[in-house]
Amino acid sequence: MDVLTTTGILGLVLLVLLAGGLWIGVTLMAVGYVALAAFSPAPAGSLMATTLWDHSWNWALTALPLFVWMGEILFRARLSEDMFAGLAPWLDRLPGRLLHVNIVGCGVMAAVAGSSAVTAATVGRMSLPELKQRGYSETMSIGTLAGSGTLGLLIPPSIMMIVYGISAQQSISRLFIAGIVPGLLIMALFMGYVMIWSAFNRGAVPPAGPRLPLAEKLRRSRRLLPVLLLIVAVIGSIYGGYATPTEAATLGVFGALGLAAVARALSWQSFVDSLMAATRTSCMIIAIILGAAFLSVGMAFLGIPATLANWVSAQGLSPAMLLVLLTLIYVVLGCFLEGASMIVLTTSVALPMVVEAGFDPVWFGIYLIVVVEMAQLTPPVGFNLFVLHGMSGRDMWTVTKASAPFFGLLTLGVALLALVPELATFLPQLMLAR
Template sequence: MDVLTITGLLGLFLMALLAGGLWIGLSLALAGFAAIALFTPAPAASILATTLWDHSWGWALTALPLFVWMGEILFRARLSEDMFQGLAPWLERLPGRLLHVNIVGCGVMAAVAGSSAVTAATIGRMSLPELKSRGYDEQMAIGTLAGSGTLGLLIPPSIMMIVYGISAQQSISRLFIAGILPGLMVMGLFMGYVMLWSALGGRAAPPAGPRLSLAEKLRRSRRLIPVVLLILAVIGSIYGGIATPTEAATLGVFGALALAWAGGSLTRAAFAQSLLAAVRTSCMITAIILGAAVLSVGMAYLGIPAALAGWVAGQQLSPAMLLLLLTLIYVVLGCFLEGASMIVLTTSVALPMVVQAGFDPVWFGIYLILVVEMAQLTPPVGFNLFVLQGMTGRDMWAVTRASAPFFGLLVLAILLLALFPGLATALPERMLAR
């Protein structure tokens, strides 16, 4: 039986497991185990045990639950309640006015939560009622929230960057730093679009409130500023070479606990809830990573990555065409899989091809996360679309239509990243030169 036939059978088996409702991590592990047991003479049970052990004790993996816990603590520290009051005075004079709170608020929450769905849900719970009561265009409010919610994957500290770093064996510190400029670029594209939409005849925004003094703006932001300073301290400690991602995550947890205690939200129940939520999320992601590791080993024993790389090489694709092909594949995968699964499932196959084409692995990680962001806005499994559909009561088509311009802006962001790779590589290279 040739490699192509085996690959097809393996893909059908995996899709059948996923369609049957089996956990993603377990489905990936079973598909990898079946590949080794059925199509190779290798000892499948021994390989399974060795693979699970080798991929479960890595030091880099310890940063994952700590960053997740930091986000869960701050999530319960009334951050969403303070976000609108803290950001509105600084943004309501821009064209589009308080629609920018969705974008900047998601940027701040992205650095806290590291998750697209959590970012969209948290900011949406706070901003949508406020914007509706003030008469803002609902479709634009939904669109800005759906698009900006994807920043949870890109702005460090990002859970998806940790997942890619572990899967691709790349420096998580460099990935965090590489995501800063692209994250700001995406925020700038979204804000620029809202300003242009407003200036070119979009539904008129309600009038701005009275002008506030600098002292009054700072007073209204007093509960938000410490969170921003904590995020800057975490990222700055990594960029300055003072701390590893795991050490920075530990700093973030202690800082989040201190802020929650100072704000009066660090109750025994909230502490227990944040810890249990962090354990659940971390175990889910770790299970996906381990299952994908087993599947990757199984595919390696069958020679699937080498066969696919050979096929691509035989097509004599230019680097630009290779990126276009990968982008289309990831967009299709995003219709059926969530972000972590896409990354761990495809990295072992795609990374050798892009490295051979001359692309930097860290740059490819940022590109991949941007494409996964696009997948958050593609039905039928666009997680941000599901979140906003549940929050607004609108049908999936209405939410998808509102999100479409921001999907296009993410496509533009990928094009800019491909044309100007220094957006992702300049800061990490500067960090290494220090």
């Protein structure tokens, strides 16, 4: 049986199991087992045990549950209320006014949670009712929140960067540093769009509130500033070479517990709830990583990655066309899979092709995460669309339309990354040069 037919059969098995509601991690393991047991003489059971063991004790994995726990602690520490109250006085004079709270707030929360859905949900919990009460356009409120929520995947410490770093065997510290400038770029694109939109829709933006003196702005931001300092300490310790991602994550957990205690939001119940939520999320992601690792072994035994790479090479695609093709494939995959699954399922196939085309693996990781951000806004499985659908009470079509301009801005961000790869590679190279 040729490789194309085998790939089609395995793809069908994958779709049937996913459609049947089987967990993604278990599905990937099952497809890998079928690939080895049915189409190769290799011992499927022994390879499964070896692969799962080899990938489960990876030290880099320890940073993942710690960063997730840090986000869960702050999520329960009334961070959304503090964020709106702290950011509003600083952003009220910009064109678009408090719509920028969604964007900047999601940028701050992204550095805390590392998750797109958690970022959108945390900021939206407070901002959507406030913006509606003050008379802002509901469409723009939903759109800015859906688009900016995707920053949770890009701004470090990002869970998706850890997943990619483990899958591609790249430095997680370098990936964290590489994500800073692209994350700020995406935020700037979103804020620029809001400013331009507000210039053409002046009636949709309420007038600014009274000017506040600097002392009053600082007073209102007093509970948000410690969170910002914690974020700077976590990322700065990695960038400065003082801590590994795992050590920085440990610092973040203790800092988050301290902030929650000072804010009197830390109780035994909230501690247990945050720990259990972090455990569930981490187990889900690690199961996906292990399942994809075993599936990659199965595909390697069948020669599928090499065959696909040879096919792409035979097409004579330029590096630019290769990126266009990969972007289209990932956007389509995003209609059916969530981010971690997309990354671990495709990295073993896509990474050799892009490295051969002359792209830096760290740059490709940032590019891939921005494309996965785009997938968060594509129906029917765009996670941010589901979050905003539930929070706003609007139908999925309305939420999708509100998010469409921000999907376009993310596409522009991908294009800028491709045209100016130094946006992602400059800081990591600077870190290595030190």
